[in-house]
Amino acid sequence: MFCFFNLDHLEYEQSSLDIIYLIDSSRSIGENNFKEAKKTVVKMIENLETNNSTIKVGLINYSTAIMEQSFFIKSEKDKETLVQKISNMPYLNQSTASGDALNKAFKIFDKFGRTKTPRVVLILTDGKSNVGADVFGAAKILKDSHVIVYAVGIKNNINFEELSKIASSPSESYVKKLTEYELIISEINSIIELHEITHSENNNVNTTSLIFTTTFPVENVTNVNINITSIASTQTQVIIDKTTISTIISTPEKSSTIISTRPSTSSTITPSENYATVSVKETSKISSSLTTSIPSTSPLTTTTTSARTTTPITYGYNFTGKLKLNIPIKDSFQRLFSLPNGDFIRGSGWKDTKIEIWDSQQGIVKRILTSVYQNPNLFGLLSNGYLISSHAVNKTLLLWDLSTNNNDHLKKVIQIEETLMCLTVLKNDDLALGQSGLNFDIIIRNGLTGLVKRRLIGHTSTVYQIKRIQNDKLVSCSADTTARIWSELDGSLVKTLPHSSSVYSIEILKNGYLAAGLNDNSIYIWDINTGNLIRNLRGHGNIICNYECLFPLFNGDLLSGSYDRTLKLWNPLDGSLKLNIEEHKTIVRQLVVTYSKNLISVSTSEILIWN
Structure with missing residues (x-):
């Protein structure tokens, strides 16, 4: 073999990133939307992982006129200076010269002078260029120079066709809405971390x-x-x-x-x-x-998956904050998924294809599954024991038999149309698929055949999580600032729960209440039967992440993880904070519980396994 x-x-030079923000302040955007765009750029910059490296930042405020500025970020103080500059940027209120702005970005990169440093452009616009240079030609020059181009839509009335042609390929991955800035932050920080790991x-x-x-x-x-x-x-x-x-x-x-x-x-x-x-x-x-x-490996041990895979993991009685293992990771955050034998799955990034199977007790990789399909990042288990994986780049679902001792693990490939953000296995091996990109319907497909059975229509932005609750109902959360309750049987909308900002994580508490983690750092506690808001938990200093960052305990407590790098243990009924843990060095991205009763918290630089 x-x-x-x-x-x-x-x-490469020591700088870990060159990034240019282009903010459309034309007449079609409107002053209020321009202000929202500036606030979003501020949040992006505040959450950049600088560590010990320098980030070069360009700012372009454009309409017909083009206003440019360049900065170095080496410290939090540099970020504060840049944030103040963004706040002072004026609304220009002219026509939309997106092509001219993109050409200016190319010149700024040339002035930065480092062709091998990772380079990113984020253009925030409504996609209605109407004056100046050819916008698609200008975008092509950047992309041909290996610049990653994100096109971020402002307002509700967005010309997504223009944004898709501006953005890097695949456009489903690089066209975003303004409300999806957290995803962009995550992806950009992954670029920084990978660069810092592989370059010195x-x-x-x-x-x-x-x-x-x-x-x-x-x-x-x-x-x-x-x-x-x-x-x-x-x-x-x-x-x-x-x-x-x-x-x-x-x-x-x-x-x-x-x-x-x-x-x-x-x-x-x-x-x-x-x-x-x-x-x-x-x-x-x-x-x-x-x-x-690694195209193929022989398995070290057999991982047997029980056919009774829909049995939920039992909640732990308490969480004391006792750390069992600290596993450094060098390829940034990748999603985890628990297996019934106590192991866990770890996915991989955009250009990778491997699925790692880890021993959660020893913290080592036991086996690697590989295919030609990129970015395995969502997982589920079917009733026959098959692992199902979603591969975002190729828009595929793969079915794996983990019980075999040979390399013939991959059993089926299902082509789909959706750009997935979440996947939940329902009864009868149906799948609830939440989308990002340009369509936000929840799609119900059969996990064995891939056939579409129904659509749950209502969300207007990225769907981050879907969970089953009692009485054949589903609950979902979205960047459209809502959590929605649906009938699993017919797909009808039962109830909408409004929030103050994007809802990234949801979890059902022991008493049946719904906990919802938000973009504005807060956690809402709902009585989903009455639709009443019970409490708003505040204490985190940054957003509650969008990869399952809430976990309920048997005694009724709630554990949360955040971009502020902490884990917090709450009494969700009286709102008291019982425990604050600051073990993570970087932003917390996911909480996972294993069938061996260990909790795992994952950041961009380490996997922590707790007793």
Whole structure:
């Protein structure tokens, strides 16, 4: 069996991101919407993960006239200065020259002078360009220069056709509404984190640095294939299990490929003798970026999934904040999903295809499932024990049999039309699918056949979560500031619960009340039978994240996670805060409970497993 690695050497400077915000202040936008756009940009900047790196920021306020400014962000104080500049930007109230603004962004990147630093453009507009340079031609120049272009719609009356042609591909991933800014923050922070992980500052001397290391199951692995392409002459060492197997020279004119045999006897440096570690070291003046993939692996152990997969996880009696494991992660946040045997699934990002199966007791990867389908990020279990995974880039649902001992895990591929934000398995193996992008209906499909059975129509923006509740009903939450209760049987809308801002997470408490986590940092507690708001919990200093960041306990308490990097334990009835935990180094993205009664909290830099 072969494992394949591709390393593309790129010349990066210490700055982790170049980003330009283009804010449309034309007549068609209106002054109130322009103010909302400025507030949204402020929230984006406040939530940028700067760490120890510098971010270069460009601001373009445009109508017919173009007003530009450039800034460096190295600290929170720099952010405050930039926020003040945004607040002072005037409303121009002229025609819409989006093409001119995009061309100006290209010139600003040229002035920044770093073609290899990750570059992002966010244009906030209504898509109604009517003067100046060709908007699509200007956008193409940026995209052809490897700039990631987000097109963010302002107002309700948006020309999505123009936004889709401006944005990077696939447009479903890069066209957003203003209310979806939290998703954009997450994606941009992922770009920053990946850059900081795979690139380090170089001094003007030759240094040897570890640029890549990976661990993978190797029951029958004998060969490793590594391809290296450079923009400068470099000397690269490839080490497997502490043994140097090759030292090669690569140049800009010629890439180098190693196909090497794994040493028959090696000194392993991993927690298990069933794992191998590949390390790549480089002597050079440049840093490197890389992507890796493992097309196939032999399973280490069998993961058996019970057919009774719809049984809910029992709530824990209490949460004391006792930490069991702290697992650093280097590829940013990816969603987790619990398996009945106590293991958990971890998905992967936009350009990756792997699904990792983790041992939650030891905190190690047991097995990896791979396919050609990218971005597995939503999961569920069907009654026959099959794992179902959603792959956003390819708009597919994959069915996996985890009980097999061979590599024939993938059993079925279902093509769908939806850009999914959430997936919930219902009875009879139906799936409730919540959407982002341009359509926000909840789609009910059969999980085995993929056939559409009905649509739940009512939400007007991204649907973040769907849960089953008593009496054959569903509850969903959305960026349209509502939680909605539906009949699972016929799809009719039963009740709408209004909120003050986007609703990102929902959970049913032990007493039947609904907890809803909001974009404005608060948590609403509802009596869903009467539709009465019971309480508003306040204490978090940032938004409640949109990947299941609420968890109910058996004693009636509620645990919440937030972008303020804390976990908080509440008595939701009297509103008292019982526990505040500050273990996470970066923003909390998800709370998961395992069938082995462990709670997992996930941030952009670590997985914490709690007793």
